[in-house]
Amino acid sequence: MVDGEQVSPGVVCLGSGRRQERGGPEDAYALYDVHGWTVVVAGSLGAPWDGPDEINVRFTEIEAVDSVVDSDGITGEILRAIPLGDARKRIKAIKDEWRREQGHHDAVAARVETDEEWARFAREYVALVKEGQRHPIRHMAAMTGISRNTLSARVRRARERGFLEGPAGKPADRLGARAAEILREEAAQ
Incomplete structure (x- = not known):
């Protein structure tokens, strides 16, 4: 992925990076020339998904004015x-x-x-629950880039293996004895 590369016929990536507009949250963006139209595709950095959540299409190239006039604006x-x-x-x-x-x-x-990695995972999950995260898996997914399905399966497996404990049907709110023991041993070293 190189800035300035042709992505498809008539479509060139002009650049990508991070930006903050009008005091809003910082986001990641990719800027394209699409058949004479400038297109910004952006995604909020803190969102619990990796893809875009905004698309902005605007006319900016005076050289392409004929094709824009012929199309009568933005088309499908x-x-x-x-x-x-x-x-x-x-x-x-x-x-x-x-x-x-x-x-x-x-x-x-x-x-x-x-077991050490399972204990550390359990510790991070419990920390999110204790700090009041209503959706700890969604939050962890946003912060790590790991899918919610994978994290959900890990939480379920951590409960089964004794690394997490808590009320059924609710987020696990405490470390299991197995995780607590491993983390104590790690801290002592």
């Missing part, structure tokens, strides 16, 4: 030509970098295999 063809797949990849890469900068990459491992 222009909208279909917006490279959402490419934008999603660029936005996800920017969000992953932002998450690492925020220190969220170490909190939850991409893969959880050892």
Whole structure:
């Protein structure tokens, strides 16, 4: 993914990065020229999804005025030509970098295999619940880039393995004895 590359016929990525507009939350964006129209595809950095949540299409190229006049404004063809797949990849890469900068990459491992990793995962989950997160899995997904389905399965497995405890049907609100013991041992080292 290189800025200035042709994504498809008539569509060029002009750049991507992070921005903050009008005092709002910071977001990741990708900027395209789509058949003479400037298109900004953006996604909020703090959103619990990786894809875009905003598309802005505007005319800016005076050289392409004839094609815009011929089309009589934004058409379905222009909208279909917006490279959402490419934008999603660029936005996800920017969000992953932002998450690492925020220190969220170490909190939850991409893969959880050892008992120590399960205990650390349980600790992070319980910390979110205790700080009042109403949707801890959704929040953890937003901060780590790990899918909600994967995290939900991990919580279920952590309960089964004795790393998490709590009322059935509610978020686990405390560490299981197994996790507590492993974390105590880690802290003592």
